[in-house]
Amino acid sequence: MTEKKDKKEVLYSLIGIAVLLIVIIILEKTIPSTSILFSVLKKGAIYSLAAVSMNLLNGFTGLFSLGQAGFMLIGAYAYAILTMPVTIKLSDSVYKYYDCIVGFQLGLIPSMIIAGLIAALFAFLIGLPVLRLKSDYLAIATLGFAEIIRAIFQWDTIGPLTNGANVLRKYLDLTDVTLPFSNIPFPPTLFIFIVAGICIAIIKMLIDSSYGRAFKAIRDDEIAAEAMGIGLFKHKEMSFIISSFFAGISGALLSMYQYTVQASQFKTAMTYEILLIVVIGGIGSISGSCIGSFLFIACNEWWLRFLDESSNNILGLNIMRSGFRKVVFSIIIMIIVLFFSKGIMGEKEISIKRMVDRLRRKKPKPAVEEGAK
Amino acid sequence: MKKILSLILVLVLVLACAAGFSGCGGGGEAPPSGGDSAPTDDADTGGEPAGANEVVYIGVFEPASGDNGAGGKQETLGVQYANSVQPTVEINGVTYDVKLKIVDNESSNDKAASAAADLVSAGCSVVLGSYGSGVSIAGGPTFEAAGIPVVGITCTNPQVTEGNDYYFRICYLDPFQGTVLANYAFNELGIDKAYCLSKLGDDYSGGLVNYFVDAFEALGGTCIEATFPEGNSDFTSYIATAQNEGCGVFFSPVSTEAAQLIVDQADAQGMSMPILAGDTWDSNVILQAASGKNVNITVTTFYQEGGDPAFDAGVKEWINSDSANLSNNGGDDTIAAVTAMGYDAYFVALAAMQKAGSTDPADVMAALWDTTYDGVSGAIAFDEIGDAIRDVAYVKTANVETGAWDFVTVQGVE
Numbered sequence: 001m002t003e004k005k006d007k008k009e010v011l012y013s014l015i016g017i018a019v020l021l022i023v024i025i026i027l028e029k030t031i032p033s034t035s036i037l038f039s040v041l042k043k044g045a046i047y048s049l050a051a052v053s054m055n056l057l058n059g060f061t062g063l064f065s066l067g068q069a070g071f072m073l074i075g076a077y078a079y080a081i082l083t084m085p086v087t088i089k090l091s092d093s094v095y096k097y098y099d100c101i102v103g104f105q106l107g108l109i110p111s112m113i114i115a116g117l118i119a120a121l122f123a124f125l126i127g128l129p130v131l132r133l134k135s136d137y138l139a140i141a142t143l144g145f146a147e148i149i150r151a152i153f154q155w156d157t158i159g160p161l162t163n164g165a166n167v168l169r170k171y172l173d174l175t176d177v178t179l180p181f182s183n184i185p186f187p188p189t190l191f192i193f194i195v196a197g198i199c200i201a202i203i204k205m206l207i208d209s210s211y212g213r214a215f216k217a218i219r220d221d222e223i224a225a226e227a228m229g230i231g232l233f234k235h236k237e238m239s240f241i242i243s244s245f246f247a248g249i250s251g252a253l254l255s256m257y258q259y260t261v262q263a264s265q266f267k268t269a270m271t272y273e274i275l276l277i278v279v280i281g282g283i284g285s286i287s288g289s290c291i292g293s294f295l296f297i298a299c300n301e302w303w304l305r306f307l308d309e310s311s312n313n314i315l316g317l318n319i320m321r322s323g324f325r326k327v328v329f330s331i332i333i334m335i336i337v338l339f340f341s342k343g344i345m346g347e348k349e350i351s352i353k354r355m356v357d358r359l360r361r362k363k364p365k366p367a368v369e370e371g372a373k
Numbered sequence: 374m375k376k377i378l379s380l381i382l383v384l385v386l387v388l389a390c391a392a393g394f395s396g397c398g399g400g401g402e403a404p405p406s407g408g409d410s411a412p413t414d415d416a417d418t419g420g421e422p423a424g425a426n427e428v429v430y431i432g433v434f435e436p437a438s439g440d441n442g443a444g445g446k447q448e449t450l451g452v453q454y455a456n457s458v459q460p461t462v463e464i465n466g467v468t469y470d471v472k473l474k475i476v477d478n479e480s481s482n483d484k485a486a487s488a489a490a491d492l493v494s495a496g497c498s499v500v501l502g503s504y505g506s507g508v509s510i511a512g513g514p515t516f517e518a519a520g521i522p523v524v525g526i527t528c529t530n531p532q533v534t535e536g537n538d539y540y541f542r543i544c545y546l547d548p549f550q551g552t553v554l555a556n557y558a559f560n561e562l563g564i565d566k567a568y569c570l571s572k573l574g575d576d577y578s579g580g581l582v583n584y585f586v587d588a589f590e591a592l593g594g595t596c597i598e599a600t601f602p603e604g605n606s607d608f609t610s611y612i613a614t615a616q617n618e619g620c621g622v623f624f625s626p627v628s629t630e631a632a633q634l635i636v637d638q639a640d641a642q643g644m645s646m647p648i649l650a651g652d653t654w655d656s657n658v659i660l661q662a663a664s665g666k667n668v669n670i671t672v673t674t675f676y677q678e679g680g681d682p683a684f685d686a687g688v689k690e691w692i693n694s695d696s697a698n699l700s701n702n703g704g705d706d707t708i709a710a711v712t713a714m715g716y717d718a719y720f721v722a723l724a725a726m727q728k729a730g731s732t733d734p735a736d737v738m739a740a741l742w743d744t745t746y747d748g749v750s751g752a753i754a755f756d757e758i759g760d761a762i763r764d765v766a767y768v769k770t771a772n773v774e775t776g777a778w779d780f781v782t783v784q785g786v787e
Binding site: 154260 | 437438474475476477481482483484485486487488490491493494507510511513514515518519531532535536573574575576579580583600602603
């Protein structure tokens with residue numbers, strides 16, 4: 001019975017994803033590619049992945065980590081350095097004060113995976129000492145790590161690798177994505193959605209597996225989980241490494257999206273933005289993180305911009321001016337945190353099947369909602 | 374019940390906030406002498422009787438928050454003032470209203486792309502900005518993809534225009550500025566040992582120090598380089614080192630926050646050697662910090678107040694006419710060089726549109742290469758990369774008694 005239900009659930013989800021991708025394709029064909037809609041969609045998808053990877057750690061394993069920006073930085077730099085063409089590395093158009101020591105270049109997909117692996121490697125090393133800490137101490141240690149990583153990447157002694165504090169650019173970005181075995185450009189927004197979608201699907205499958213159940217057991221009660229025979233450290237380390245791997249990939253996507261990478265942007269403020277998305281979406285909900293991400297990016301970078309323009313003032317009120325957007329935005333966030341303390345989704349997930357059932361409910365007998373959960 | 378109560382509380386707070394905003398803005402609004410906080414309003418409701426004019430949009434891509442928020446606001450002021458002076462443009466016999474579309478790129482590379490996309494979506498014919506080279510580099514590809522030309526105002530990093538045909542700029546470049554400063558220190562001040570301090574992780578100060586050292590050592594001088602980490606607030610050891618090493622000049626083209634601390638501590642330690650810096654120090658923040666202290670601050674910049682008295686008087690009157698402008702300018706009416714540059718950039722954009730005879734971005738872009746304009750900061754023309762052809766920088770020094778900049782010399786490169 002339950003298996004049949006699950007199959008139906010999966011089928012509905014797949015249909016939902018297909019519809020989403022088709023909508024993206026249609027949008028990309030009809031609206032000019034420079035429209036802000038695509039900027040928001042791309043960045044929203046990238047932040048969804050970052051938020052989901054943070055949610056895996058904070059929401060599903062109960063490890064309060066604040067190192068996300070650090071891992072994204074590693075991923076972004078690794079991707080940019082690996083894909084930058086050798087001719088540009090050797091010329092002084094990017095490495096102005098240093099001679100680049102990386103004498104090779106890789107393709108787009110391999111670089112992206114390596115970017116994730118390097119972030120995972122760092123997570124493995126840092127996890128060894130840090131994951132023995134709990135709650136607040138873990139947060140402080142990971143926050144410190146992210147700051148140290150940023151300082152190291154800006155250090156001029158390793159300038160031949162990272163270009164010091166200067167920008168990296170002219171690597172393979174979204175305009176260089178092509179269909180396999182051809183030179184036809186791949187729709188950039190679709191590409192980001194596919195990559196982020198695959199990564200989020202993998203995380204979802206992991207959470208539904210026996211490992212995921214072990215993570216949740218650790219989150220709910222460490223002692224009970226240990227008594228049940230779950231290796232605490234092993235599972236924490238695993239969750240930390242996997243989360244960092246996907247944070248690294250989201251960093252690589254971010255560097256593709258914004259054409260330039262500079263360590264100075266990966267401040268703690270970035271981690272807080274992602275944490276905010278996780279909290280708004282609902283700690284422990286993957287679909288919540290995705291919805292939260294798109295809402296956050298759209299409000300922050302698009303919908304509320306009109307508040308900054310003094311020409312939009314009405315009724316003689318002079319409240320709309322540069323910076324007013326931030327005031328309104330903070331108030332919205334306060335309202336959400338005050339009244340929706342569990343976030344938009346709480347711990348639930350969006351279920352297309354449930355929605356369909358609800359629409360159909362009038363005709364057949366009431367659907368069993370508990371089973372879908 | 375509790376929920377409703379707190380909802381009401383939040384609403385009251387918001388309204389109070391709004392009332393406070395309009396209250397302080399309203400005070401400045403009262404004088405009718407063109408005292409609009411919004412020159413964008415000015416363009417459509419201004420004296421012009423023609424309400425049916427066609428509209429052309431000029432994008433302003435500037436930070437209003439983040440690390441460079443203060444400088445970005447001053448630069449935006451220049452553009453807004455220019456727009457209030459010249460709210461229309463005549464292209465091929467048709468009069469267009471010029472409207473500014475101002476976005477905040479938040480001094481951040483990751484916000485730059487969406488801010489740029491916002492301008493593109495608004496249908497701007499040409500974009501001006503930005504203060505800070507990093508965001509200009511990050512926003513460049515978006516404008517390039519949309520085919521909209523950008524006129525950089527004070528982004529001095531060479532990489533802004535390199536490899537991006539759509540990016541122009543009206544200021545000089547860091548290699549030039551570093552060389553000018555080195556020449557000034559070596560030839561005018563007669564110094565052969567310099568102490569160079571830059572911020573770790575800041576490409577602006579790091580790059581400028583790099584060019585300064587190259588030029589200074591080529592002239593036969595020696596340099597001692599040092600870097601300080603972000604958030605550092607104790608500069609005494611750097612100043613002491615500079616004094617003990619017998620350096621003749623303290624070169625530190627760092628951000629204005631660190632600059633204030635350096636000025637204070639240099640005064641406290643009785644440092645007599647001149648402090649040298651680049652265009653970022655040309656700010657009333659520095660003047661306020663230096664006022665009444667025993668320091669010698671010399672900077673290179675784009676414009677010297679007094680260079681064009683009519684412009685100066687106009688800007689000052691306009692800034693003083695509105696409290697919002699005054700607060701955006703840092704609280705007083707000192708004219709920052711970036712404001713003058715913003716003013717020039719606006720007229721360069723108008724000149725390019727007139728030359729193109731069209732408001733189509735592609736035509737404007739084609740016309741920009743040959744556009745010349747005689748601005749308050751000097752004659753402006755573009756070379757084959759899209760950089761301004763400039764061979765001099767203004768050197769000025771902070772007068773600690775009057776709290777104003779004193780003109781020293783016009784310095785070029787030999």
